[in-house]
Amino acid sequence: MTGAAACVAAAALLLTACGQSSDSATSAATEAAKVLPQKTTASPSPSAELTEDQQERKTVLDATKVTFDDAATTAVGEVAGGKLVDLDLEGVDDDDRDASPSPAGSPTGSPSPTGSPTATGSPSASPGADGPVWVAEVAEKDGTVHTVRINAVDGKVIEARVDADQDDEDKKQTAEWLSQATQTPEQAAKVATEKKKGTVTSVGLDDNDGNGVIWSVDVVGSDWKKTTFDVDAKNDTIVREETDND
Numbered sequence: 001m002t003g004a005a006a007c008v009a010a011a012a013l014l015l016t017a018c019g020q021s022s023d024s025a026t027s028a029a030t031e032a033a034k035v036l037p038q039k040t041t042a043s044p045s046p047s048a049e050l051t052e053d054q055q056e057r058k059t060v061l062d063a064t065k066v067t068f069d070d071a072a073t074t075a076v077g078e079v080a081g082g083k084l085v086d087l088d089l090e091g092v093d094d095d096d097r098d099a100s101p102s103p104a105g106s107p108t109g110s111p112s113p114t115g116s117p118t119a120t121g122s123p124s125a126s127p128g129a130d131g132p133v134w135v136a137e138v139a140e141k142d143g144t145v146h147t148v149r150i151n152a153v154d155g156k157v158i159e160a161r162v163d164a165d166q167d168d169e170d171k172k173q174t175a176e177w178l179s180q181a182t183q184t185p186e187q188a189a190k191v192a193t194e195k196k197k198g199t200v201t202s203v204g205l206d207d208n209d210g211n212g213v214i215w216s217v218d219v220v221g222s223d224w225k226k227t228t229f230d231v232d233a234k235n236d237t238i239v240r241e242e243t244d245n246d
Contacts, residue, residue, distance in 0.1 A: 054224035068200040075136035082138040086204040143171030181233035188215035192229040
């Protein structure tokens, strides 16, 4: 009997010690939880990751319904026998296009299409009240350039006029560049989008530093970054590629 009582007493002491150890561990964990906050893994929204330039591109392209190809067809249709020299979606990196004027604007310093005012009379970095606008330059055979503005939502022509700032030298240069360009702007756009999937926002004919002429093509990808491709206007070869990460 005495031995059995001793065993029972020892077991009771052991259980009490275990219970105290368990209670102590639980208490310590509770105190630690008060000191160390729970970690969260909330991911930022896609728009929060966009730069200002990327957000502007997204805003304009989300509102645009008329594709580059459709705008090009409409613009050329406004000028009998005309050929497209430049086509730009207004509000998408206009500053970049101003730095590389079209043939009609080069000798005299007249603005390229992207520098053209909107219907309100001031340049726009985002869609205006009537939505985004495609601005085209279409040249006659003698190099006379017409500016054609097209609503990028419904495809209607807003304005079509002859550029008043052209002189004979401007027309001559435009005609020469077009005579060298055996590939169309649509072909150049196709070459660019085969290299990078995305939306064409600008195509313009330009001089390749004295080495013939190129079509400069801007493509905006699904990440809203813009890549500029310089495509040889004679053989559709990409001679330069540059991505704007802003």
